[in-house]
Amino acid sequence: MKRILLAAGAAVLSLSLFAGCGKKGDVVQIGHKNYTEQRILGQMLSVLLEEKLGYATEVREFGGTNIVFEALRTGDVAMYPEYTGTAYGSILGESGLKDAQEVYNHVKQVYRDEYGLLWLEQMGFNNTYTFAVLPEVAEAYNLKTFSDLSKVAGELTMVSTTEFLEREDGLPGVKEAYGGFEFGNTMAMDPGLRYAAISEKKGDVMDAFSTDGKLIEFELVVLEDDLGFFPPYFVAPLLNGAYAEEHPEVVEELNRLQGNISDEEMQQMNYQVDNLGVNEKEVAREFLESKGLLDQ
Known part of the structure; x- marks a missing residue:
């Protein structure tokens, strides 16, 4: 039912999708949800676009999945980091698939066909x-x-x-x-x-x-999920389709994150922010530097 209701508004939203395309003037709008990991990932996308492509960005926090998802669909933001399991279970309201690649392939196809959104390559860690x-x-x-x-x-x-x-x-x-x-x-x-x-x-x-x-x-x-209920929650940049089509260089740059973040590395980044008080953008930049992703 949720999918039907969302699809029903596609025609009404299509004009704003192409008009906004995640930009206000020359500033790229990047969204994220309201917790530490999402804040770090949002800043990671920002640092790459600013320091590798020379774009100005604005990073914006949203209260939850449905809110930032709608902002992406309408073109209010150009991108945000999303989890495959969240897309599969929360937005699509589906269950059954447990294999990580199958879940990714499924949400990638449905998001493209029904919402005009583009999943980029997965960053590597599984935050289940x-x-x-x-x-x-x-x-x-x-x-x-x-x-x-x-x-x-x-x-x-x-x-x-x-x-x-x-x-x-x-x-x-x-x-x-x-x-x-x-x-x-x-x-x-x-x-x-x-x-x-x-x-x-x-x-x-x-x-x-x-x-x-x-x-x-x-x-x-x-505790162990001994019946394997939770699907995989691998994260990837999710882009407004119109923005992605207009900016292939952004797609190429962000896809360099593919497979670069392990579960342990993400946990340590969260620890630096939550427990050591390091700024999210500083943590993001230091990680990208450690991976050679900011090298010219």
Whole structure:
């Protein structure tokens, strides 16, 4: 139904798609979502365009997937970093595929055919969803897997992002796949507040991304998705199709990111921002330099 409703507005939005094309004057508009990893990736795209192609950019934060997706479709932004699993489960509302390449190929084709959007090459890391608990909670309930958690969820409080509580590839889908998962209490909050809530014992379990830097800081126990519910969440630049067609040099430049970021490298970049207080753009530039991607 979501796909049908979105497609129905394509004709109305087509004029703005071509009129805006992600630019305000000579400034390229780059979007990202509202958490650390997305902020770093947004700055990474910005640094490449500014320092390699000489473009002026403006990096803009959006509240969630649906909002930035619509901004891209309408040409309000030219690009943003997106995850294949998010596109597959949240935007397309589909499930079943688990192979990383199959998911990528599928969302790439559907986004091109139905929305006029272009997926570039994948950057390399897989930031899948998971559940994380404090070590003492894991020990008290002998928690190692999602199945273990499903059996005792009623005794626990979960702190979570609102998006995870509502998305089909979030808690609703986990409940359907595993059964159970009816937590004694659930608290929705901003992504950046979950770790503080867990550390202050306001909750027992939280949704997390596998590349979260704060998993290192708080020494949380990451549970195994033993039934393999979550699809792969490999990230890639997603471009407005009209903008991409007009700027093949941008496509070529951003595709140089292909396979360059490992799970561990992304987690360390998140850690630098969240725990060491390093600016997101500085972290992005230093990483690109370390990979030789800013060399002339």
